[in-house]
Amino acid sequence: MAIQPGENFCNNLKKYVGKITLPGHEGLANHVMVFMLVGFPKKKLHWKQVVGYFFTGDSIQHGTIKSILYNIIRRTESCGLHVHAVVSDCSGTNKRLWNDCGVQHARGKVLSNKPIPHPVDASRTLELLPDSVHVCKCMIQGWIANRIIELDEQVAYENGLFSRVADITHLQELVTYEQNCDLKMACGLKLEDVNFDRNSSNFEKMKVKNSTNYVNHGVAAALRVFTEETESVRKFKVNLGNQQQ
Numbered sequence: 001m002a003i004q005p006g007e008n009f010c011n012n013l014k015k016y017v018g019k020i021t022l023p024g025h026e027g028l029a030n031h032v033m034v035f036m037l038v039g040f041p042k043k044k045l046h047w048k049q050v051v052g053y054f055f056t057g058d059s060i061q062h063g064t065i066k067s068i069l070y071n072i073i074r075r076t077e078s079c080g081l082h083v084h085a086v087v088s089d090c091s092g093t094n095k096r097l098w099n100d101c102g103v104q105h106a107r108g109k110v111l112s113n114k115p116i117p118h119p120v121d122a123s124r125t126l127e128l129l130p131d132s133v134h135v136c137k138c139m140i141q142g143w144i145a146n147r148i149i150e151l152d153e154q155v156a157y158e159n160g161l162f163s164r165v166a167d168i169t170h171l172q173e174l175v176t177y178e179q180n181c182d183l184k185m186a187c188g189l190k191l192e193d194v195n196f197d198r199n200s201s202n203f204e205k206m207k208v209k210n211s212t213n214y215v216n217h218g219v220a221a222a223l224r225v226f227t228e229e230t231e232s233v234r235k236f237k238v239n240l241g242n243q244q245q
Contacts, residue, residue: 002202003055005030021055022064029055033065033093035072037081051076060093066100070119077120085127089134103128133208140211144168144196168196171214174226185222188213 005028007018020029035052039045051072073083088094101116115125143149149166156164172194178184179191192198193213204210213219 001032001034003030003032017055019055020057022057022060024061024064025057027057029057031056031058031093035069037076037083038087040084056093060096062096063100065093065097069097073119073126083120083126084124085129087129087131089131090138098128101128136215137206137208137211140215141205144214147196168194170223171219172196174219174223177226177230178222185225186219188216188218 005018007016007028009015010017018028020027022033033054033056034050037049037051039047052068054068069086076083088097103116115127118124118126139149143166147168151161151164151166153164155161171189174186175189175191175194178186200210
């Protein structure tokens with residue numbers, strides 16, 4: 001997670017904080033890395049526990065995060081818990097961890113994500129998984145930045161889509177159309193939300209709400225109704241024009 005670099009005096013610790021705390025690294029920190037244990041929801045283990053954090057800089061030496069991670073796994077397993085997977089976002093630091101653990105990846109895709117040997121039990125394996133929420137946010141923000149997404153032809157065919165191109169101007173047209181409607185289906189979107197030329201910080205882009213605002217069941221239903229209604233209006237105008245002729 002990115003933070004604003006700088007040193008501040010902590011009254012509780014009675015010292016200045018803000019420098020990198022990762023072993024073997026120096027300088028002012030501009031990121032913080034948090035390690036957290038999470039229970040499996042399907043087994044009704046709804047709990048989270050932070051077990052460590054480090055202030056980091058722009059770069060991290062190979063093997064550093066892997067060493068810390070494996071140490072946490074060993075200490076966790078010594079308490080009787082079993083670590084089955086490691087979930088992280090797709091930042092450069094975490095991709096370096098994937099690389100150190102043997103997960104092969106290229107820009108925009110994972111080439112090989114087979115489980116790796118477990119650091120504690122040789123009879124088990126450890127999964128390294130990308131955070132699905134972070135992947136979703138990156139996809140939506142990529143759509144906004146590039147203005148269009150081209151779907152696979154098979155996906156468009158299986159879902160009965162007229163086009164495999166999703167254009168953000170569809171959202172702009174929808175919001176403009178609903179401005180004069182008493183009942184708005186896409187009520188979460190406003191005109192400023194579809195002004196895609198405005199500058200947004202990375203902090204704003206990585207907020208979940210700022211991505212799911214554009215992609216949800218309500219917006220999908222609104223786009224479907226908008227398409228049907230505007231198509232009906234177009235046909236009515238064409239028929240009316242033919243009658244007048």
